[in-house]
Structures are given as C-alpha cells and as structure tokens.
Amino acid sequence: MRFHPDIRGVLFDFDGTLTLPGALDFPGIKKALGCPLDEPILEFIQQQPPHKQDPLWQVLIRHELKAAAKSRPNTGAEPCLRALKEGGIALGIFTRNSLQSVQKALLTFEHIDLNDFAAVITREDSPPKPHPGGVLAAAQAMGILPALLVVVGDFHFDIIAGNRASARTILLTNGKLPQIDEDHSCPDYVCTCFEEILQVLCRPPVFSRRLPA
Ligand SMILES: [Mg+2]
Structure with a gap:
C-alpha cells in the first residue's frame, strides 16, 4: 500500500x-469521583486540594484498569x-x-x-x-x-x-x-x-x- x-x-x-468505544464508562467514573459530568476527569482531580487527589487517582486507576482488561x-x-x-x-x-x-x-x-x-x-x-x-x-x-x-x-x-x-x-x-x-x-x-x-x-x-x- x-x-x-x-x-x-x-x-x-x-x-x-x-x-x-464503550469500555471506559466516563459517566460512571465521574460519578465515582464526584466529578461533574461536563468537566474533564484529569483536570477535575488536579484542581482538588492536594490531600484529596491521591484517593481520587486510585479510584480512577482502578476503573481504567478494569476497562482496559475488557477492552x-x-x-x-x-x-x-x-x-x-x-x-x-x-x-x-x-x-x-x-x-x-x-x-x-x-x-x-x-x-x-x-x-x-x-x-x-x-x-x-x-x-x-x-x-x-x-x-x-x-x-x-x-x-x-x-x-x-x-x-x-x-x-x-x-x-x-x-x-x-x-x-x-x-x-x-x-x-x-x-x-x-x-x-x-x-x-x-x-x-x-x-x-x-x-x-x-x-x-x-x-x-x-x-x-x-
Ligand atoms: Mg478517545
């Protein structure tokens, strides 16, 4: 070619x-994180106070890895x-x-x-x-x-x-x-x-x- x-x-x-498409459930992940539906996830986490960010990253990573396994x-x-x-x-x-x-x-x-x-x-x-x-x-x-x-x-x-x-x-x-x-x-x-x-x-x-x- x-x-x-x-x-x-x-x-x-x-x-x-x-x-x-569809493996990553963005609305579901946003709900688990407390992220508004119209906000991008990474920016939402980065805007949180430092002590709150680490647990949110862990939630995100858990969802992402689960989605990756079934993608x-x-x-x-x-x-x-x-x-x-x-x-x-x-x-x-x-x-x-x-x-x-x-x-x-x-x-x-x-x-x-x-x-x-x-x-x-x-x-x-x-x-x-x-x-x-x-x-x-x-x-x-x-x-x-x-x-x-x-x-x-x-x-x-x-x-x-x-x-x-x-x-x-x-x-x-x-x-x-x-x-x-x-x-x-x-x-x-x-x-x-x-x-x-x-x-x-x-x-x-x-x-x-x-x-x-
Ligand atoms: Mg994409």
Missing part, C-alpha cells in the same frame, strides 16, 4: 480509537496499523490514560504490540490533551516534523491538540454523527471507520489545505 509522501507518521488516540481492538484497527507499518509509516499512541492501561489493553491485540509504536505518550509523559505537548513529544520521539504527522482520534480534544501542534487531523466517528466545533476542533477529514482512514492516507488531495510550503 502506498501512502501520501507528505505523511511520515500517524499518531492515534487510544480509547475509542484503537480500541472499541477490545477497534474494528479494522489492527489491519490498518499493519498496513501503515508495512508502508514505512511511523506509528504512535497519545492518550489521557496511563501507560499501565495501554499495556494491559494492548494484550488483547493479536497482531500488534507496544514495540510496533515509535512513540507512546501517556498522561505520565506530557500535559493532557487538548494541550498540544503530547503531539509535539510524539513527533520528536518519531523523529519527524509535526506537519508530517496525522493525528487520529474520536474526541474533539484529539483534534484540538493536533491542530494546535500543526499536525493534520482525522476525526474517527465510529459510525456516529460527528460533533465538530468549527472554531476549535475542525478536523482535516472525518472518517467513519479504519478502512476510510487508510483511503484518506493514500489520497493526495485530501490534505492540500495544510500542506507545508
């Missing part, structure tokens, strides 16, 4: 992108990753989850393991998305410019982080209606599934809007 020459790496969100590879994710790797494209993961959860969930993949990724950026490594730091750190670890990187994710934080880092972005909808905020999280492309992502990465005109000069 031949990919567009201006694409050297693809950086994937993990939960709901490389894994089937499954997303439909088409493994063939897509293999095709990219065989086409010479560097692979990366960037997630607001922990490295331990990623390692655990990847055990459920049959044809892909942690060593297939040139960069694995978890919340231990950089400020969480939508901060662009994780994208920039991944690009550096992969040895490629952010502009030659495509960020793929199922949530607007993924797209905002990619846009802020000057990477190109693909929103994966998993067949649902996309929720796009034109001002902050407009992706270069919207795909319903991994087969479409592969098609997009092979097609030259798609990314012409933000090709480097």
Whole structure:
C-alpha cells in the first residue's frame, strides 16, 4: 500500500480509537469521583486540594484498569496499523490514560504490540490533551516534523491538540454523527471507520489545505 509522501507518521488516540468505544464508562467514573459530568476527569482531580487527589487517582486507576482488561481492538484497527507499518509509516499512541492501561489493553491485540509504536505518550509523559505537548513529544520521539504527522482520534480534544501542534487531523466517528466545533476542533477529514482512514492516507488531495510550503 502506498501512502501520501507528505505523511511520515500517524499518531492515534487510544480509547475509542484503537480500541472499541464503550469500555471506559466516563459517566460512571465521574460519578465515582464526584466529578461533574461536563468537566474533564484529569483536570477535575488536579484542581482538588492536594490531600484529596491521591484517593481520587486510585479510584480512577482502578476503573481504567478494569476497562482496559475488557477492552477490545477497534474494528479494522489492527489491519490498518499493519498496513501503515508495512508502508514505512511511523506509528504512535497519545492518550489521557496511563501507560499501565495501554499495556494491559494492548494484550488483547493479536497482531500488534507496544514495540510496533515509535512513540507512546501517556498522561505520565506530557500535559493532557487538548494541550498540544503530547503531539509535539510524539513527533520528536518519531523523529519527524509535526506537519508530517496525522493525528487520529474520536474526541474533539484529539483534534484540538493536533491542530494546535500543526499536525493534520482525522476525526474517527465510529459510525456516529460527528460533533465538530468549527472554531476549535475542525478536523482535516472525518472518517467513519479504519478502512476510510487508510483511503484518506493514500489520497493526495485530501490534505492540500495544510500542506507545508
Ligand atoms: Mg478517545
């Protein structure tokens, strides 16, 4: 498979992108933490008084590891990753989850393991998305410019982080209606599934809007 020459790496969100959506029960976790439904979890914990943070992290980690154990590879994710790797494209993961959860969930993949990724950026490594730091750190670890990187994710934080880092972005909808905020999280492309992502990465005109000069 031949990919567009201006694409050297693809950086994937993990939960709901490389894994089937639904394993992480965000409303349930927020309820267990006392986190309002409209607030992001990591930021909520970080805003609590120092003595309250540690027990909340433990609750979060317990839920995340339970979800990781029952998570499954997303439909088409493994063939897509293999095709990219065989086409010479560097692979990366960037997630607001922990490295331990990623390692655990990847055990459920049959044809892909942690060593297939040139960069694995978890919340231990950089400020969480939508901060662009994780994208920039991944690009550096992969040895490629952010502009030659495509960020793929199922949530607007993924797209905002990619846009802020000057990477190109693909929103994966998993067949649902996309929720796009034109001002902050407009992706270069919207795909319903991994087969479409592969098609997009092979097609030259798609990314012409933000090709480097
Ligand atoms: Mg996600």
